Amino acid sequence: NAGVTQTPKFQVLKTGQSMTLQCAQDMNHEYMSWYRQDPGMGLRLIHYSVGAGITDQGEVPNGYNVSRSTTEDFPLRLLSAAPSQTSVYFCASSFDKMDTQYFGPGTRLTVL
Amino acid sequence: AQSVTQPDIHITVSEGASLELRCNYSYGATPYLFWYVQSPGQGLQLLLKYFSGDTLVQGIKGFEAEFKRSQSSFNLRKPSVHWSDAAEYFCAVGAGYSSASKIIFGSGTRLSIRP
Numbered sequence: 128n129a130g131v132t133q134t135p136k137f138q139v140l141k142t143g144q145s146m147t148l149q150c151a152q153d154m155n156h157e158y159m160s161w162y163r164q165d166p167g168m169g170l171r172l173i174h175y176s177v178g179a180g181i182t183d184q185g186e187v188p189n190g191y192n193v194s195r196s197t198t199e200d201f202p203l204r205l206l207s208a209a210p211s212q213t214s215v216y217f218c219a220s221s222f223d224k225m226d227t228q229y230f231g232p233g234t235r236l237t238v239l
Numbered sequence: 240a241q242s243v244t245q246p247d248i249h250i251t252v253s254e255g256a257s258l259e260l261r262c263n264y265s266y267g268a269t270p271y272l273f274w275y276v277q278s279p280g281q282g283l284q285l286l287l288k289y290f291s292g293d294t295l296v297q298g299i300k301g302f303e304a305e306f307k308r309s310q311s312s313f314n315l316r317k318p319s320v321h322w323s324d325a326a327e328y329f330c331a332v333g334a335g336y337s338s339a340s341k342i343i344f345g346s347g348t349r350l351s352i353r354p
Contacts, residue, residue, distance in 0.1 A: 131282075162344075167248070169329060169346040170283075185341060217282055224340065225271045225290070225333045230282030 133231035140208040148203040150218030159201040163214040241266040245345035260315040262330030271333035
């Protein structure tokens with residue numbers, strides 16, 4: 128089992144560029160989520176999904192899109208990157224919404 | 240909506256000393272409560288969780304936490320810390336299975352260990 132994998136590990140973007148952060152899990156988990164981690168602010172939920180074809184917004188969804196076409200994959204799209212989106216992004220999965228979440232290793236994104 | 244507060248940003252304890260990290264939550268019903276640990280440069284790993292039943296919960300790595308409804312708290316404890324416990328610790332609160340509920344994380348407490 129690879130668990131939760133995220134690519135890339137590091138990324139530098141220029142303001143206005145778009146990109147997709149990849150997340151995949153091989154545990155057949157229904158629930159997947161994206162968080163951003165900023166110093167002194169803990170983890171803030173961006174978007175989540177309770178199953179394939181179903182997504183919903185978290186605390187800080189603006190500037191991000193998600194889709195869930197398969198149980199395994201949950202990509203996060205930055206439509207037009209801004210310096211305020213400089214952060215570390217974590218993907219997580221769990222059996223259901225209130226169960227133990229398994230986290231990926233994170234993607235460190237810098238927007239110039 | 241629920242909220243969670245970790246009042247201590249940074250704590251330093253001596254190796255072998257006891258540890259208590261504080262977590263307070265705001266939620267009207269019995270919440271789902273979690274403690275996660277993040278080692279430098281890593282993702283988060285679950286230490287323990289509370290859903291119902293015995294209010295004293297045992298976790299991995301010798302950690303325990305106690306749910307106190309009257310104080311809206313879920314403090315994490317360890318009787319004797321090791322240098323490898325240096326990390327950031329996050330408390331998280333979930334409001335159940337309604338469609339609008341989410342898991343909310345606290346801002347974290349960074350633990351340093353004094354040799």
